[in-house]
């Protein structure tokens with residue numbers, strides 16, 4: 001493998017690892033805040049304990065998020081020096097702003113953790129969650145702006161290799177920004193809801209019946225159903241955006257080759273790479289036109305309008321289908337649960353539903369990974385769509401292979417140890433034990 | 443002020459901030475482990491964890507701020523340093539990652555564990571050593587540049603006296619800054635056993651700091667004559683640095699005003715760090731990059747400065763709050779609240 005391939009591999013690995021923790025970092029603070037607020041308002045110690053326990057686990061994931069984020073931040077310069085030289089001139093503003101967001105979050109997280117009982121008015125402590133939420137969501141906002149810029153660059157003019165007419169704000173607010181930011185945020189919140197529900201579901205499946213777990217599941221599933229609906233809706237907005245501004249990415253995901261109207265949608269299936277024939281797929285007539293243009297007669301641009309060397313890899317079809325499928329799974333599960341709790345005679349907490357909720361945790365994280373890989377692989381071969389190819393941006397240093405293995409070992413270690421620590425954290429001190437310690441008997 | 447000078451001033455101030463807060467953190471890791479080895483960890487570790495726990499993430503952000511900022515203000519540096527620093531940069535990253543996460547695992551996760559503590563202590567010395575090589579490389583002579591290809595020459599770095607002098611200085615400074623700060627913190631906590639131990643360490647750690655900085659001057663003279671000459675133009679800054687050092691040692695020696703002593707240490711490093719930085723200019727990388735050849739465009743430069751000012755307005759009150767709750771809150775420092 002050459003430097004380019006190693007650089008791609010290392011970037012993929014670091015990002016795939018970082019987004020797990022970053023997503024958790026963006027999503028969980030909302031739920032900590034929500035639980036603490038409900039707890040204070042209803043004077044229900046169960047919710048207060050939830051906020052405490054979630055915070056404890058959250059710190060661990062934050063730590064890994066911070067160190068892997070530092071890795072990717074520096075690796076961008078180490079692996080893609082030519083890109084960063086260019087990006088530094090045009091899109092460094094949001095990257096710079098992101099560090100302020102981290103700062104802000106880090107400071108208030110530090111205060112939050114160590115001031116549980118220091119204020120006489122409990123709402124003061126709860127107020128500290130607000131800057132944490134703002135900080136973590138703002139970091140997602142700013143980094144996603146950079147990523148959006150890579151998909152639809154604007155805010156500069158390139159004349160004979162010289163950059164002119166620079167406009168950092170227009171670079172930040174590029175066409176991809178609204179749909180991308182909204183989808184990234186809503187999916188991160190959704191994932192957090194399912195991960196937290198997963199923890200409670202796990203305990204219930206092991207035979208614990210305390211109300212604590214039921215309340216946790218109910219809270220997260222109510223949020224989950226709203227967020228899943230929002231994510232699906234915003235995902236559709238993203239597809240509409242793609243059809244408009246980045247049609248080759250959508251076309252690659254849908255195996256759509258010839259521009260036309262009344263375009264059908266293919267789900268799953270197999271593609272013959274030579275004849276481009278699709279077999280074994282579920283075909284829904286006019287559905288793609290309907291999705292991308294909200295009009296069954298809408299014209300959708302196909303891949304044949306682009307030179308073949310600019311086609312993204314066509315396997316992104318499966319990534320996209322996987323993400324969408326999981327989105328409906330999450331929506332369906334949370335909706336079913338809510339529906340069952342409405343009907344008195346039914347036990348919403350039966351093994352099957354709880355099991356489905358348990359699976360929602362890993363599934364939601366899988367959807368995040370699939371979504372990012374789709375979005376990034378679908379941009380290939382460009383690192384800056386229309387301006388710079390990935391192959392032009394990679395480092396010329398011949399030793400990337402060594403660093404790849406170095407970081408692989410690091411992530412393996414971090415992944416295993418953080419998992420171990422988290423499991424120990426929740427298993428060694430189950431909620432019942434803590435309830436008893438704190439003399440909470442309801 | 444031209445944008446490039448404003449930019450480098452901002453970045454250098456932040457790097458100085460990182461130098462101070464990170465040194466406390468790195469050194470504390472070493473002392474925590476050392477204290478455990480010689481069996482006085484019950485004395486030292488509460489002091490350390492009470493200070494460090496709320497602030498470790500903040501420390502890391504200082505570093506992130508610096509490297510994001512330098513790519514923003516001086517995009518060319520991303521290209522040269524990015525290509526050249528792949529290996530040392532990656533090693534530093536891995537160490538930083540292990541340190542940060544294991545600190546959190548040990549502190550928030552499970553009960554304390556010796557391996558965590560060893561990793562925490564050892565990385566506290568290796569990271570400053572790895573990071574300090576960036577300063578060495580910036581002096582020139584460790585890269586070969588042909589057109590668009592930048593090649594790092596690790597053997598040159600390894601066999602350079604200057605490089606080792608800088609490493610030595612980095613490690614001893616870390617131990618010195620950290621011990622003087624912890625002495626002050628222990629004094630505030632009125633923890634006399636920890637205070638005595640840390641105080642004698644501070645006094646000892648001052649010696650190698652001064653000796654190794656002399657080494658650095660001598661080695662710089664051989665390695666980069668031009669830079670050495672320019673340090674002589676700002677000799678008074680290094681003189682003030684030495685004066686501050688003397689005051690600090692004198693105060694600690696007399697068991698008085700540990701707070702002022704620590705401020706003197708901060709001044710010592712302030713003068714030395716800025717003396718070094720000012721004499722390094724206009725080069726960011728000898729002899730390839732200068733401030734004006736690598737600076738970003740004016741529009742982006744202005745946008746960065748504006749956002750920097752806005753950011754500070756937001757951060758400073760928050761930082762003050764953090765310090766008031768944890769550093770200047772006597773009850774917390776003494777461990778009476780949690």
Ligand code: HDD
Nearest residue numbers: 180183184187232235236238239324327367368371372375
């Ligand atoms: C829990 C996670 C999750 C779920 C359930 C979904 N998505 Fe998604 N999707 C993401 C998580 C995600 C993401 C990780 O957040 C991505 C990656 C890059 C991005 O902008 O968001 C993404 C990207 C992404 C893109 C590419 C955007 C771009 O590159 O600009 C499209 C078109 C969709 N999604 C569409 C959908 C649709 C129609 C869904 C319907 C069910 C859906 N997503 C569910």
Ligand code: HEM
Nearest residue numbers: 022025026062065066069070072073102136140143502503
């Ligand atoms: C190229 C992509 C990315 C880069 C360069 C990057 C950079 C970073 C850096 C440098 C940090 C550590 C900051 C610190 O020291 O506190 C970090 C942490 C973080 N990142 Fe990323 N990041 C990327 C992708 C993402 C994405 C996609 C998200 C959100 C969806 C995200 C959200 C976060 C959050 C919330 C943190 C703070 C960790 C926490 O507090 O939980 N990042 N990132």
Ligand code: HEM
Nearest residue numbers: 008011012015016019076143146147372373376377383390
């Ligand atoms: C500052 C912004 C970013 C930069 C400079 C960047 C750069 C790159 C580069 C150079 C690649 C390699 C291309 C390749 O593998 O073919 C890549 C791929 C990838 N990026 Fe981004 N990226 C950015 C933002 C993000 C964010 C925020 C995420 C999500 C967390 C992300 C997720 C991915 C993934 C999953 C891949 C692998 C795609 C593949 O297999 O090719 N990226 N990115």
